[in-house]
Amino acid sequence: MISEFFVLSPRGDTIIAKQYRNDRGDVGAHERSHTEAFFRKVKFWSDATNEEEYEELQDDDKAEDGARLKRKGDAPPVFLMPDGMVYVHVKRNGLIFCCTTARNVSPNTVIELLASIARIFKDYCGTLSEEALRKNFILCYELLDEMIDYGYPQVTRTENLKSFVYNEPILVEHVVNTGNLVNPKTASASAVHKPVISSVNENGRKSNVNANQKNEIFVDILERLNVLFSNNGYVLNSTIDGCIQMKSYLAGNPELRLALNEDLVIGRNNAGSYGSVVVDDMNFNDCVNLAEFESARTLSFIPPDGEFVVLNYRVTGEFPTPFRIFPSIEEVEPKKLEVVILIRGEMPANHFGANVTVEMPMPRCTAAASCNVISSPGSGYANAEYVAHEGKLVWTMKKFPGGTEQTMRAKVTLNQPCTTQMRREIGPINMTFEIPMYNVSSLNVRYLRVAEAMVGYTPYRWVRYVTQSSSYVCRL
Amino acid sequence: MATAYPPNQGGVPPEGPAAMPDSYFTESRKGEVNELKTLLRNFSTERDPKRKRDIIKKVIAYMTLGIDVSRLFSEMMLAIETRDLVIKKMVYLYLVNYARSHPELATMCTNTLQKDCGNEDPMVRGLALRALCGLQLPGMVEYISEPLRRSLTDGHAYVRKTGVMGMLKLYRLNREAFQESSFVDILYDMLRDPDASVVSNCIIVLNEVMADSPNGGMAINRAIMLHLLNRIHEFSEFSVVQILDLVPKYIPANNDEAYQIMNLLDPVLGRYSPGAVIATIRAFWSMAEAVGGPDEEAMKRQIVSRCKAPLVTLISSCSSELGYSLLKHAESLIDAVPGVFDDEYRQFFLKYNEPTHIKYLKISILPKLANPENAPDIVAELAECVNDMNIKISRYSVRSLMQIACRDTGGPGCAESIARRLVEMLDLNVSHICSEAATSLASVIRKHPGLKSVIAPPLSRSLKYVEESSGKGSIVYLLGECSEVTMAPYALEKLIDTYDKIDDATIKIALLSSTMKLFCQRPAEVQAMLGRLLAKATDDVSSQDLHDRALLYYRMLESGVDLPVLASVVDTKTALGQGVNFAEEDDFELRAELMKEFNTLSIVFGRESKNFIAEEFQVKFAKQPKEHPLEPGSEGAAPSAIPGGGLDVLGKTSAPAPAPAVAAAAGSFDLLGMGDPGGAAPAPAAPSGGPPFNAAVSMTGDEYQNTWGAINDSQSVVSMVPLKKIPGSTQEVETALARHGIKTMASGELPTEFKFFLYAQDSPTGLLMLIQGNLDKQSGEALLVLTVKVNGGDGGASDQQKVDTLTAVMSSAL
Structure with a gap:
């Protein structure tokens, strides 16, 4: 199926490389020229299909302008190279996981395989970074050996791999910057960066479960919002992509039961009673037993080791948007614009948006802009400025409490008198944020417990709700 | 860093100053490898297992960096005798990597490997077997066969699984040896192994080994198929795909069986495994084709409706890489069964931070979803995308708008509103948008000649500032079509007078035919400028086509042809009839071929596999069984048609x-x-x-x-x-x-x-x-x-x- 696998660093160095089949003809196993060629192709991907467009892109190069350079486009995950091989890659944390194939394989399966490899490397090394992989490359080779044989996927589950793996992970310091958002009662986010593997003794034989391993499980209810507003605050399009993620460090892998809202309705057509939680569709991890899902909205499963997604769901249609954006642009003088962005936090007052960023592209002929932020009490440090090399107004807020309003006022000076064409270059406004302990769909976990009660077995359960922006855009 | 230097075989040192830097680097790299060599020599005397590991680790690290460490082969072989599994694994890795460059030395270690194949620890047995088969040395066949045969009856599934893959390696190494050992029969037998991973490996190996047979892969009959399908829940996300991929090759005994198979597979659609979901859709599709008859289309529609929600959920929840591939597959389903995905059109709107290739793809899918209900939303969305900073996105959006108008799927009035939007874009004064809008309008007018009055007014004005040649050519074409524009001849006249400055043949040809068309309508006004144009064009040798046309028109005029006759020659009759689409949009043959290769790279590239897969790797499978063995009378014929003869194990x-x-x-x-x-x-x-x-x-x-x-x-x-x-x-x-x-x-x-x-x-x-x-x-x-x-x-x-x-x-x- 696949011929080779390799991992490249963000600079294009080979971190791990393994050849499964010699489909390329007779080249040495240490030969790396093709990975270099591949890296150049990805890095300098050009969408140009004809000469004219190519010239346009060349002009962009000359402009040496970060924002414009982006027009070159991103390399698709699957493409054919001149050596006749198809290269399939995924990017994770800046690393490129890539494999090549000479056969007409299923792109879905191959991409899924690459994603699994990345996930398993992360599970075993604790974090996924260039440093972590370099320090643990022997462990990675060991894992690869078991995951793929002669180009075909074999064992791809973290817990099944455990019995085959003898190397110990070398830990890499992880930079934590969850900052002061976390209160002392919660576990630090770095707790989930522990590798899953237990220790191996001197003879290369496995010892039993690590004695001082904490018995704990992390559950994340993660919702990513896609919202599109028109310039008068009307919602044009809105969806939630949600998932329940877990990372289990429970000893003995007990069966767990996870209960969701009892009034949960699946499928837009079977609309339930008023106030019930409606999701369009849901899919589940292989390990989930759905016997009681129809009747009691309860899932039972034996959690696999490492990080895994229990279920994914999708909600379209109306839901309360956490923030509303009201922009206004006024031409005060021919060469001067006044931009006002008002944002209203519409979630309850006990919640807040964290690390909020609002971006607004400005016309190419912008000379300067002075920004002024009017914050309401309770909000954290806020700053707004015009970032010239990106051509954007960028407004950042550490904290945005629910039920408040924040306003940013910018006076923009242009090089030329404003035209309709320039007005078109302004916007759209994009907002990114994270709202801890809040979810929009009101899907919630009623309980998570060990199926068979055992005396003295009290796992720590960390449940986190997070709402994030995926694409939160306001048109102008 | 990664440039590999060949091992220095004691050759003459390079001479001359030019070669100096090269030799300098070779020296230093050689120095590092030599250092390792010394370290490895001390390996056997080293007591500390941790330091032992570190030495071997260094070698592997160099190997990864692309430095040729094959010179250490003999030293590494000494390290193979160890009880430390970590070291053993590393040495095996090295061994498999470099065996081909040192066949004689590699043969020396077969003894150790063979011995390990009999180790009490199943892990060691499996490892050794994998390494032994992975060496891929022609001389090794005799050493491999025996441990391989033994592994197939091993008590531990890990060893059996490795053994099955080993057979494939043996097959690639030496086909004769493989066939002599009647391994094919054993493999068919092992399809009943209690361990799912062994079974899935058997399918993999059989498919590759039998790729040259008329079946193009493993031979399947009803018993095998049902046996596998009944166990489908035991298989992991990757091995389940192996079974699902067999289904399209299977011809069910009758319609009921096709439905049964679909029912068995239905739960897979609810799983979070994109590969399995897409493979299931393909299996469903093939079952619908097997049922055939008048119900086939309705069934396919039903299948796509069933798969829509899971597919859309996957697209929105998975990584962008998978999203790309899944969107491509969704697109071919939309092409195959139009209309089903229409109500999910919002899922195909662009998101802010998506990679460009996904944005392009979504823009090209959106027009395919347009129906009278959602068309206003889709048109509004695409019109927004036209203003995108990315030139290609904005071009594609204009094209997509044109497609909705040309397909006329947006209901009454939609084409006109699109035409109005396109006309507005002509005045935008952004070079690429104007040009793209002009080209699009030229297509729209061919489909909807009635919209000429909408398009005509700004044409002569925009001729001045459309710069790109394709766009300019389109405007000239449109001026010829819309002869009722009073200013049309005079707009063209300016162009004719600056004929020498035009350097693109497409504009010149458009100019020539448009002037001719206008001449037929309004001879008195155009005659003089046509004369000037023909004089220039007949002398122009930059384009053969232009030259010939100019001569043709000139001679026709010279011979005094009547105007109506001339008009019928000049009129290109490019208008499309009602319900007719442009040929490139109705490429049904290609689409049908692509649906046969659903869930492969062909869908992503939009090309049949024969166009991009080297011949040796192409696989053509035949649907099986040809004559259903269950039908009375054909029983005797079925097994003989299948090579290998090991087929009736389950039969x-x-x-x-x-x-x-x-x-x-x-x-x-x-x-x-x-x-x-x-x-x-x-x-x-x-x-x-x-x-x-x-x-x-x-x-x-x-x-x-x-x-x-x-x-x-x-x-x-x-x-x-x-x-x-x-x-x-x-x-x-x-x-x-x-x-x-x-x-x-x-x-x-x-x-x-x-x-x-x-x-x-x-x-x-x-x-x-x-x-x-x-x-x-x-x-x-x-x-x-x-x-x-x-x-x-x-x-x-x-x-x-x-x-x-x-x-x-x-x-x-x-």
Whole structure:
């Protein structure tokens, strides 16, 4: 199926490389020229299909302008190279996981395989970074050996791999910057960066479960919002992509039961009673037993080791948007614009948006802009400025409490008198944020417990709700 | 860093100053490798296991960096004798990587590897076997065969699984040796292995080994297919794909079986595994094709509606890489069955931070979803995208708008509103948007000639500032079409007067034909400028086409052709009729070919695989079985058509197959709905003519349990009995079966299923058959799944025969 696998660093160095089949003809196993060629192709991907467009892109190069350079486009995950091989890659944390194939394989399966490899490397090394992989490359080779044989996927589950793996992970310091958002009662986010593997003794034989391993499980209810507003605050399009993620460090892998809202309705057509939680569709991890899902909205499963997604769901249609954006642009003088962005936090007052960023592209002929932020009490440090090399107004807020309003006022000076064409270059406004302990769909976990009660077995359960922006855009 | 230097074979040192830097680097790199060599020499004396590991680790690190460390081969071989598995694994890795460059040295270590293949630890056995087979040295065949054969009966699934893959490596190494060892038969046999990963590896190997056979892969028959499908829930996300990929190659016995297979596969759609979901869609599709007939289209539509929600959920929840591939697959489903995805159009709107290739793809999908209801939303969205900073996105958006207008799927008035938007874009004064809008308008006018009045007003104005040649050419074309524009000739006249400055042939040709068209309409105004244009164009040799056309027009005018005749020559008749699309949008043949290659790279590239896969790696599979072995009469022909001869392992034609039993088997499946009255009666099933099962038999619960436990699970045979409806109680089933000598040990009703524990005695042989039956109440399909163990049976073909008889009896009883 696949011929080779390799991992490249963000600079294009080979971190791990393994050849499964010699489909390329007779080249040495240490030969790396093709990975270099591949890296150049990805890095300098050009969408140009004809000469004219190519010239346009060349002009962009000359402009040496970060924002414009982006027009070159991103390399698709699957493409054919001149050596006749198809290269399939995924990017994770800046690393490129890539494999090549000479056969007409299923792109879905191959991409899924690459994603699994990345996930398993992360599970075993604790974090996924260039440093972590370099320090643990022997462990990675060991894992690869078991995951793929002669180009075909074999064992791809973290817990099944455990019995085959003898190397110990070398830990890499992880930079934590969850900052002061976390209160002392919660576990630090770095707790989930522990590798899953237990220790191996001197003879290369496995010892039993690590004695001082904490018995704990992390559950994340993660919702990513896609919202599109028109310039008068009307919602044009809105969806939630949600998932329940877990990372289990429970000893003995007990069966767990996870209960969701009892009034949960699946499928837009079977609309339930008023106030019930409606999701369009849901899919589940292989390990989930759905016997009681129809009747009691309860899932039972034996959690696999490492990080895994229990279920994914999708909600379209109306839901309360956490923030509303009201922009206004006024031409005060021919060469001067006044931009006002008002944002209203519409979630309850006990919640807040964290690390909020609002971006607004400005016309190419912008000379300067002075920004002024009017914050309401309770909000954290806020700053707004015009970032010239990106051509954007960028407004950042550490904290945005629910039920408040924040306003940013910018006076923009242009090089030329404003035209309709320039007005078109302004916007759209994009907002990114994270709202801890809040979810929009009101899907919630009623309980998570060990199926068979055992005396003295009290796992720590960390449940986190997070709402994030995926694409939160306001048109102008 | 990664440039590899060949090992210095003691050659002459390079001479001259130019070669100096090169040799300098070679020296230093050689120095590092030499250092490792010294370290490795001390390896055997090193006591500390951690330091031992570090030395080997260094070698592997160099290997990864692309430095040729093959010179250390002999030193590394010394390290292979170790009890430390971590070291062992590293040395194996090195060994497999460099064996080809040092075949003689590699042969030396086969002894150790062979010895490890017999180690007590299954991990070591598996590792050694994998390394041994991975060496890929021609001389190794004799050393490999024996451990390989032994591994296939190993007690540990890990070793068996590795052994099966080893067979594939042996096949690639030496086909003759592989074929001599009759491994193919063993592999077919191992499809019944209790471990799912062994089974999936068997399928992989058989598919590759048999790729050159007429089947283009593993030969499948009904028994194999059902056996695998019944176990599908045991397989992991990657191995399940192997089974799902077999389904499109299988021709079901009849329509009911096609539906049964689809029901069995349906739960896979709810899984979070994109590969499996797409493979299931492909399997469904093939089943719909197998059913064929007038229902096929409706069935395909149903399939796509069923798959829509899971597919959209996957697209929105997975990574952008998978999203790209899934969107491509969704696009081909949209092409194949238009209309089904229309109501999900919002899922195809662009998101802010998506990679560009996904944005392009979504923009090209959106026009395909347009219907009168959603068209205003889609048009508004695309019109927004036109303003995107990315030039390509903005170009594609204009094109997509044009496509909605040309396909005319947006309902009444939609084409006109799009035309108005495009006309507005002409005035935008952004070079690429104007040009793209002009080109699009030229297409729109061909489909909707009635919109000329909308398009005409700004044409002469925009001719001045459209810069790109394709756009300028389109405007000139449009001016020729819209002859009622008063200014048209004078706009063209300016262009004619600056003819020498035009450097693009497409503009010149458009100019020539447009001027001719105008001349036919308004001869008095145009005559003078046409003369000037023809004079220039007949002298222009930059384009053959232009030159020839100019001459043709010139000579026609010279010979005094009547205006109507001239007009009929000049008029290109480019208008499309109602309900006709542009040819490139209706490429049905390519789409049909691509649907055959669904779930492969062909869908992502939009090209058939023969265009981008090297010939040696192309696989063409044939649908199987050609003649269904279950149909009476074709029984004898089926096995002979299949190479390898190992096919009937799960089938029923072992050497002494008695003819009546075969007929019975055939009859039993006819009951699935084909209505062969001869087969419906259970009586002919028994060779003796009497009842097939001895009604006098009885056993106790303990006996039952012990016998069941004593027979290996791998020897059980799985079968299915379709029922007319789901029975009201277990009692109903038991009474019906008791009449035919099938006794009930126990039965029970669970919320979701019925369970039966049955037994019967085969009258001819007197062997006891233990039967466990499950009936899923929720599936909607009344299907009793049987797991049968024959006490004292050989687990082979004769058991299968008995089970077939049993199935026949039961289906007639119920």
